[in-house]
Amino acid sequence: MPRIISGPTEIECVGTEPKLIREFIGRANSGHTELSLAHMISPEGWSEPGQRPEFAEYTYVLKGRLKLTLEDGEIEVTAGQVVETLPGEWVQYSTPFPGGAEYVAVCLPAFSPDTVHRDDE
Numbered sequence: 001m002p003r004i005i006s007g008p009t010e011i012e013c014v015g016t017e018p019k020l021i022r023e024f025i026g027r028a029n030s031g032h033t034e035l036s037l038a039h040m041i042s043p044e045g046w047s048e049p050g051q052r053p054e055f056a057e058y059t060y061v062l063k064g065r066l067k068l069t070l071e072d073g074e075i076e077v078t079a080g081q082v083v084e085t086l087p088g089e090w091v092q093y094s095t096p097f098p099g100g101a102e103y104v105a106v107c108l109p110a111f112s113p114d115t116v117h118r119d120d121e
Helices: none
Strands: 009-011 020-025 036-042 056-070 073-078 082-085 091-095 101-108
Touching: 036 091, 073 082
Parallel strands: none
Antiparallel strands: 009 020, 020 036, 036 101, 056 073, 056 082, 056 091, 056 101
């Protein structure tokens, strides 16, 4: 039977500036472990530590630009684009651009602090 998820859970953010993470589907809000879906608003100047997660991440940029720093370069993702990162790839997300970015992230399996493996852990 269909289930309405009436609202998100705000997740504490790691990084240099306050970033809003609103999880709709995932471990914290709905109890799902196979998938997570979160809406994020990152201000200009935000960045987080690099990570090598055990999950795939699909990020759809709604507004602004998102920067991914990789082991072998950088990618800029603009509004209307999606970027896929695979399990085991090192990546650092940031929004150094004017206006920051708004985006939706889907992780398979669901995001977990235990499987993100940030550089500072």
